Amino acid sequence: MKADPAGVLTGTHFLDGDQACCEGALAAGCRFAAGYPITPSTEIVERFAQRAPQVGGMFIQMEDELAASIAIQGAVWAGAKAFTVTSGPGFSLMMEHIGFAAMTETPCVVVDVQRGGPSTGLPTLPGQGDIMQARWGSHGDYEIIALVPSSPQECFELTLDAFNLAERYRVPALVLMDECVGHMTEKVVIPPAQEIEIVPRRYTARPPADYQPFEPGPDGVPEMVRAGDGYRIHVTGMTHDQRGYPEVSAEAQQRLVERLVAKIRGHAERIARVEETWTQDADIIVVAYGITARVALRGVEMARERGVAAGLLRPVVVWPFPEKRVRELAARARAFVVVEMNYGQVALEVERVVAGRAPTVLVPHAGGTVHPPEEILAAILAQAPAREVAR
Amino acid sequence: MTARTDAVAANPVEAFLRSDRMPHIWCPGCGIGTTVNCFARALLQAKLNLDRVVVVSGIGCTGRVAGYLELDSFHTTHGRAIPFATGLKLANPELTVVVYSGDGDLVGIGGNHFIHAARRNVDLKVICVNNFTYGMTGGQVAPTTPLGALSTTTPYGCFEQPFNLPQLAESSGAVYVARWTSYHVRQLTHAFGEALRKKGFSFIEILSPCPTLYERRNRLGDGLEMMKYFKEQSLVRHGAPTKELGLTFQGPIAVGKFVDRERPTFLETLNQQLARTLEAQYAGCAGEHVRD
Ligand SMILES: Cc1ncc(C[n+]2csc(CCOP(=O)(O)OP(=O)(O)O)c2C)c(N)n1
Ligand code: SF4
Secondary structure (H helix, E strand, O other): OEOOHHHOOOEEEEEEHHHHHHHHHHHHOOOEEEEOOOOOOHHHHHHHHHHHHHOOOEEEEOOOHHHHHHHHHHHHHOOEOEEEEEOHHHHHHHHHHHHHHHHHOOOEEEEEEEEEOOOOOEEEEEOOOOHHHHHHOOOOOOOOEEEOOOOHHHHHHHHHHHHHHHHHHOOEEEEEEEHHHHHOEEEEEEOOHHHOEOOOOOEOOOOHHHOOOOOEOOOOOEOEOOOOOOOOOEEEOOOEOOOOOEOOOHHHHHHHHHHHHHHHHOOHHHHOEEEEEOOOOOOEEEEOOHHHHHHHHHHHHHHHHOOOOEEEEEEEEEEOOOHHHHHHHHOOOOEEEEEOOOOOOHHHHHHHHHOOOOOEEEEOOOOOOOOOHHHHHHHHHHHOOOOOOOO | OOOOOOOOOOOHHHHHEOHHHOOOOOOOOOOHHHHHHHHHHHHHHHOOOHHHEEEEEOOOOHHHHHHHEOOEEEEOOOOOHHHHHHHHHHHOOOOEEEEEEEHHHHHHHOHHHHHHHHHHOOOOEEEEEEOOOEOOOOOEOOOOOOOOOOEOOEOOOOOOOOOOHHHHHHHHOOOEEEEEEOOOHHHHHHHHHHHHHOOOOEEEEEEOOOHHHHHHHOOOOOHHHHHHHHHHHEEEOOOOOHHHOOOOOOOOEEEEEEEEOOOOOHHHHHHHHHHHHHHHHOOOOOOOOOEO
């Protein structure tokens, strides 16, 4: 299906990442947003509030993030594509409803423009400390998809992709921006609507008598209906059977959780996405994402100038983690240098996947500003074979 | 999806229940089932297109109501039925959206959502079963527990002032406010009907026995004893000022319809404001195009 032209602002624009994210949502067909103001994410819904009424959508400012993160799910079950946006403190409040969306297989998008934390932290300055929270923040076992843009152009593209992935797998899809990417202004090219592919909701064609709302399709994903369609469905956050009825038993739990996890893990390599620069011949693989990937690229360039074969691996989709590619690189890399604006989150994943085949070195940063490229360079050089380093 | 019993035998209410989910979880003497019975009767009389009626519950004994009604139904998270229902209603205004939950759910953990939905006058019918306690979790103090009453977390008697729910609802902006008890089945059924027809945030408080926890702990007898209390101590006071409706431990209960007024709904003011300021550029929103 192609995008509805009404929501697509085709052309070449100068937008910041927040604005581009909003345009990505509109292009994806999102017509309902709920939010609660929080820097540095608010501009996304401010733009949505201005744009949506002109394309048949609406924004509602809810009383808190708990409300915003479940109001969108009500809207989804009424038939809308919907999203909410927030930053750290609000993201923490949304955790329960990310779990609810995972459990009820409600396709929706949550954007977190990361700032320095914990707690109120650095309201106006960047951080990347929510990566693990995005993956594990709600209680219980579940899987989500998370994308990490590193430019305003990608804020547009990956928000759009997030909506498509949410529909494809019926999971909450998260867009993990950071304050730098959210507030930096760059060229953003928005293609014509007929060039934008949209994944429509997977509505069932079956009559009510043959339909069970949580009966998995061949790929583990059930077909959906809307409230009001006459199917008289029941949807619960409790462990449930295929009919959607609560079932409190170890067997039902096993069946459901296994499927919820498998529908993403089973497609992990298809969902995973990385961008690589100079990794072909690299001894040292630098792993970085979001704004940090851009700084890390500078560090890699400086290393190359000194004759060190460094390359950059940038996860574009961070969850599910690009295990296969990291494993391949681990077979021949001398070391992994993970650069992130936190005290070691993706680094833990890299370490897990590399599994001792090469050292994994973290270049941490508490947030507030980006890493100095020299620090990244130093970390690369420290791993390089002495003969390579032209000091 | 479920096998709807064709032989809707003697009880017309059965057509509204998911018979494949019976027996229900409620204790003998619990008042929740009685309220559901009244609700089903009101639906029957209201002659609504039931495919367009949606019930949203939070978590609790009352929160299980959604799961037993043969309607589109959502059993959400604790306290958040109202914001879920808000999204549902705004994205499809043709739905009749009923929120059915407990006092702890709606005005304890969910209190913030309650007052804001009333303020906005979102067109929701909010039904609150007030059993003076947190039933599902074993009888802890609730924001409605009367002063002096025992609960597992106020073993020496409750020392917190309870909410006066009709007053809270009215002052927050509800357009319809009533209180009945599970003894008043006829009046309650009638009130459900009125709320189903009313446009805007409607609120019905239903006092209801929890014999297993609240009554037993407070030595108030069984469910029947509580019904006797409801019968003997209730006084119909339609239109009474809501500030006079606070409840005390086993004290008098004012019941009736206290508020029935007109205020523009959230969607009406939204559409009006946007049409006025955007004029021809207003594409119409809130459900007209929100669905794909
Ligand atoms: C976030 C969260 N906190 C706590 C609980 C535990 N819990 C379940 S039901 C309930 C109270 C329900 O009380 P009420 O709304 O009065 O309903 P009742 O069971 O009395 O009908 C609580 C505290 C929960 N499910 N979720
Ligand atoms: S615990 Fe109380 S409220 Fe819950 S079902 Fe039993 S009697 Fe009803």
